[in-house]
Amino acid sequence: MTWVSLIFAGIFEMVGMFFMKKSNGFKILKPTIAAIVAAFCSFYFLSVSLLSLPVGTAYGIWTGIGSAGTVIIGIIFFKEGVDVKRLSFIGCIIVGVVGLKLVS
Known part of the structure; x- marks a missing residue:
């Protein structure tokens, strides 16, 4: 259950960032509320x-x-934007996450 909770935390982090972008600097109420709720769930x-x-x-x-x-x-x-360099560095992050999981 520990790892499932951590995965949910990461997913809610992504959802929170999505709605934060949609909130236009916290000027639009519904995405602002969604961002706050997602952040709470993530934490x-x-x-x-x-x-x-x-x-x-x-x-x-x-x-x-x-x-x-x-x-x-x-x-x-x-x-x-998307290019090979950007995708390569995302791959590095993913490899690091998997590595942390394997050594824990």
């Missing part, structure tokens, strides 16, 4: 995972999932 699930995981491992994986996922969301939904 909640991260805190649940911290009951069993070392803080460095959990935080590294949480930020890795959130970062890589948010870049992918930006590419898909906000038409942000």
Whole structure:
């Protein structure tokens, strides 16, 4: 359940960033509320995972999932640029997340 909580934390981090972008600087109410709720859920699930995981491992994986996922969301939904270098560095983040999982 610890790892499932951490994955949920990362997913909610991505959802929060999506709605933060949609909120136009917190000027649009519904996406602002969605961003706040998603952030709360992300922190909640991260805190649940911290009951069993070392803080460095959990935080590294949480930020890795959130970062890589948010870049992918930006590419898909906000038409942000994509090139080989950008995808290579996302791959590095994913390899680091997997590595942290394997050594924990």
